[in-house]
Every structure is written in C-alpha cells, then in structure tokens.
Amino acid sequence: MSKTITLYGHGPTANPVKVAIILEELGLPYEVKAPADIKAEPFISLNPNGRLPAIEDPNTGFNLFESGAIIEYLIRKYDTDAKLQYTTEPENFLTQSWLHFQMSGQGPYFGQLAWFKVFHKEQLPSAIERYGNEVKRVTGVIDAHLKKQKTKYLIGDKLTYADLAFVPWFNALGFILPEFDWKKETPEFAAWFEGLLSRQSVQTVLAKPEFQRQMKH
Ligand SMILES: N[C@@H](CCC(=O)N[C@@H](CS)C(=O)NCC(=O)O)C(=O)O
CATH class of the missing domain: 3.40.30.10 (Glutaredoxin)
Structure with missing residues (x-):
C-alpha cells in the first residue's frame, strides 16, 4: 500500500x-x-x-x-x-509524441483562448480569433488522425496516458468556444472524447x- x-x-x-x-x-x-x-x-x-x-x-x-x-x-x-502505456516500440515513443503535443500544442493555445476571451481586461478580437482558430485546428488534428488510423485511441486500440491528458482542456470547450459545434464538425474526435469522458476515473x-x-x- x-x-x-x-x-x-x-x-x-x-x-x-x-x-x-x-x-x-x-x-x-x-x-x-x-x-x-x-x-x-x-x-x-x-x-x-x-x-x-x-x-x-x-x-x-x-x-x-x-x-x-x-x-x-x-x-x-x-x-x-x-x-496506460505500451511496452512495445514505436508505440511507447508515439505515446510520448502525443503527450508532448498535448503539452505544447493543446494546453497553451486553449489557455490563451480562455485568457483573451474570459479574463483579459480588453477585448482583442484578433487575439480571440487567432486562439479560437488554433483550438479548432488542434481539435481537427485529432479528428483527422482518428479518421485516418481508424483506431479507437490515439495510438492504436489501447487507451494510454496520452489520450487522458487531452481530456481536461477539451472539457473546457463549451466554456471557451461555445459557438464551436464539435459534435458536428469533428465527429471522430467527438466519439473519442465522449468515450474518455464516460470513464469512471x-x-x-x-x-x-x-x-x-x-x-x-
Ligand atoms: N505547463 C504547465 C502549465 C501550468 C499552468 O499554467 N497552470 C495554471 C493552472 S492550469 C496555473 O497555475 N495558473 C495560475 C497562474 O498562472 O498564476 C503544466 O502543464 O504544469
């Protein structure tokens, strides 16, 4: 214990x-x-x-x-x-790739959108547009990847820590970009994300x- x-x-x-x-x-x-x-x-x-x-x-x-x-x-x-991990190569390294993408490609952009949309003292439409487009783009990257791979998770059909790492920021989509209809625009992403959201953890x-x-x- x-x-x-x-x-x-x-x-x-x-x-x-x-x-x-x-x-x-x-x-x-x-x-x-x-x-x-x-x-x-x-x-x-x-x-x-x-x-x-x-x-x-x-x-x-x-x-x-x-x-x-x-x-x-x-x-x-x-x-x-x-x-939550692969013990085989290259799947173990690819899991790290997706985690690094989450850390550098999802977190900071979603965070900046939240900042400029909700917390910044001025409304700056060009900043909101830039980060809003990035949020949609990153969501689209996952959608296209899942569609191409035809897999249940980011790396093959096994859940890894990389899938789970994306959950909290995607869970903020309704707060930071409510106008984005991700169920309609990114259906592969939506199926993956809703599966993750339904996990007990x-x-x-x-x-x-x-x-x-x-x-x-
Ligand atoms: N790259 C860092 C980001 C940490 C980060 O920005 N944390 C936010 C909360 S999610 C925070 O502490 N914000 C308060 C602040 O910036 O003062 C990580 O993933 O741990």
Whole structure:
C-alpha cells in the first residue's frame, strides 16, 4: 500500500485535473491541496515557475512540477501492469509524441483562448480569433488522425496516458468556444472524447469538490 501523494491544484484549471485522472486510473491514494500562494514560498520550492500542478510523493521523497513530467513519472513508477502505456516500440515513443503535443500544442493555445476571451481586461478580437482558430485546428488534428488510423485511441486500440491528458482542456470547450459545434464538425474526435469522458476515473475527478469553480485559494 503506497503512501498518499499530495497533488497541488485548485478549481477547474486543466493541468492539475489531468494529473488527478492518471492518479485515479492507477488507483493511487492522493489528496488535492490548494496552496496559500503559488507565487511565494513554500510553494515555489516545489515549483519554481509558481504554477499548478506540483506533487509531493512521500513514497519516493520526490517533489515534481509540470503536468506532463508528473504524468511520465507516475507512469514509469506506478504503472507496473502497463494499464496506460505500451511496452512495445514505436508505440511507447508515439505515446510520448502525443503527450508532448498535448503539452505544447493543446494546453497553451486553449489557455490563451480562455485568457483573451474570459479574463483579459480588453477585448482583442484578433487575439480571440487567432486562439479560437488554433483550438479548432488542434481539435481537427485529432479528428483527422482518428479518421485516418481508424483506431479507437490515439495510438492504436489501447487507451494510454496520452489520450487522458487531452481530456481536461477539451472539457473546457463549451466554456471557451461555445459557438464551436464539435459534435458536428469533428465527429471522430467527438466519439473519442465522449468515450474518455464516460470513464469512471474522469467522472470521479471532474466531480471532486476541490476542482469546482467556487473553490477559493
Ligand atoms: N505547463 C504547465 C502549465 C501550468 C499552468 O499554467 N497552470 C495554471 C493552472 S492550469 C496555473 O497555475 N495558473 C495560475 C497562474 O498562472 O498564476 C503544466 O502543464 O504544469
């Protein structure tokens, strides 16, 4: 029985939710904590970049930050039955490719759309248009890939941590781009995403009070 891992996160922000889904899938005990101030000590000793998530793992004594790196760590350390990964090449490397695409191609663009559409103090139509188009494009990349491969998941017919990593930001589509009819425009994506959304791990994490909007930190 492993000791409880601390996951730092608060509210519905995507990156801690992503890590929670992997913890849940692997059946690891964890608790979600909201740091008092993510830009100050003691949190910046966990993540010098002052952002969420970060984890403390008492089983190894390791403290880690950056959601993609945390996921790779959890998989390498704890996915001993290869539930969420391939043990064959090149599928194992392709899983990393998709995770890196999520980290660099999905997260930042979806995050910028949310920023310019919802939080920025001025309305800048050209910025909203640029990031809105990127969100649609990234969704279209997955749609076209699944259509071409005729597979259930991103890498063949096995669920991996890469599929799951995309879930939290896609779950924000209705919030950041409500006018995008993704069920109609990207049906292969829609079938894949709805399958992921229906997983018990995803349902459990999305329902957690720590990840709801009213949570204060
Ligand atoms: N690349 C980082 C991004 C981290 C990130 O931007 N986290 C957001 C929440 S999803 C955050 O902490 N925002 C608060 C802030 O920027 O001050 C990761 O994936 O861990």
